[in-house]
Amino acid sequence: MAVIRDVMPAFQLLQPTSIADAQKILDQYGPDAWVLAGGLDSFDWLKDRIKKPNTVVDLSGVEELKGIRETGQGLEIGAMTTLTEIAQHPLIKAKYSLLAQSAELVASPQIRNQGTIGGNVSQDTRCWYYRAGWPCYRAGGNICYADTPVGRNREHAILHAERCVAVNPSDTAPALIALDAKFVIRNRKGERVVNAEDYFVGPEIDITRLTVLQPGDLLTAVRIPATWAGAQFYFEKVRDRNVWDFPLMNVASAMVLSGDTIQQVRVAVNGAAARPLRLKAVENAIRGKQRSIATAEMAGNLAVQGAVPLQFNAYKIPLMRNLVKRSITGVQEATWAS
């Protein structure tokens, strides 16, 4: 584990007050610029002296990036909106409670007061080999230290782990995928909008990043369409310490029912792979079926197809199977089966 040294390396701190200014700074400094949102992920890196950026761009003074706005198509949440605001916002609680639930389960109240939605979805992985500064795949090297016969990989991936086995630690990410959210990204070429599920990338695409953000890119907002407003939601997070921890795994589902029949559904899981996974095969398999234990079991079994456990994380397979099953039945206390 890294030793926190508390004294950060010297860097140039720039504090823009508008998106346009932030954009100019990011253009100017490119890969040398480190974007600081709530700082909760960033200060770990900086205090451990693993990352030593020349320039830190603190977005806390950009008011345009904050706040929750209702639009004709749904909701727009500024990337610098805190998780507490999201968890407590009346409209989100009323129509998109899935997001409120997921935000409320992030870490501790203090962290939620400081942490932002943009930071939560863009934070780096918690793999300790990587965060300790070891030259692994994710750090540009040629090995995964977690995926060795003696590697400590209890928290690592069971799916899509051909090389790097780190997982994405975001709680809000699967909820946003289930809500079919769109992420608004700006750079000097203009604005682009990507689907939540496409915002995250796995090691097969880029082993050194967890998101599509490139140097110069700025996540400005998250848009949630009205499509899923008021649907039936389910969110569950499993973690070692219930008061304050990253997820071992979490699941989010949004469902529209007609009687007992599942008309529309979206299911996403995080903590199983390097990116949050939308379970399209599960969605396709259960759409049009009765919401029942049998359907949920089928969904759970389908979800873990292709899962390959590492030395110490075989428990994640039954965990994922049960979480998906429960996300379909909507009952937390469903019987566990291994």
Add this chain to the structure above:
Amino acid sequence: MGILEWATSPWGQRVPIHIAWFLIWVSLIAGLLFLVVHAIYVRYFAKQKQYAATTSPELLSRLPEKISRHSLAARLFHWIMALAMLALLFTAFLPKVGVQFNWVTYHWIAGLVLTGSIIFHIIHASFFLDFWSIWPDKIDLQDSWKRTLRFFGRPAPLPRKSGKYPFDNKLYHGVIVLCGLAVMVTGIFMKFRVRTGILPRNPYLFGDMSWGLMYVMHGLAGVALIALVVVHIYFAVRPEKLPITYSMVFGSMKRDFYLEEHDPERWVVEPPPFPGSQKGGAHAD
């Protein structure tokens, strides 16, 4: 800015991890520069080729209209290997220059195809073809010396025409063999670091330094292949080389080209098996 990227292993050892990726551009630019310089040289400065006359009229009368050069098996190998090589280069280097896609799976599958085709070629060339026809021999060295002297205006006898493969072709083949075997062997070992379902994952097969050198060798040979492939494609489409490219597609070349470029004593073409047949040449590969 070094040509290698280094890192400190958990045991404090400084080890290479891979090549610096700017070498991709160095290799590509070197390849393109070569073809520009070569094209200018051929267009404006090259003299007419001159060879020592060796073809007897008696031999000429026995030659078929079409000279068989590459068997179907050899041609299939070439094109499969070419496709695998292009797939390997694109999947390896496009992500490094910003084109992101799921490259690893395609890369190792193409690597398996290349490995299989190379193994086939080694066996085929060793036991079923004229193995030595592609390797430089004494006459090649003598003739290249004569050409060098004549290039610099020094007196020297005319060189002979080439055998089945010209000297520069043989040199190119030698370099490709080195680079191809390097990427193939290192690539096979590197599969032990990726979960492919083919080889068991074993990152401890070698020490950090050996693994680092493995990645470096794979990278250096890989970027060298960028320039080599650029040059190869360039020569394949040059007008004066089109008959050779044609023979790699259809298997044979015209008698006129054969007589113009090749020495029938060094590349012996068998007469047609029966009267009326227009295609001859048992020594095809």
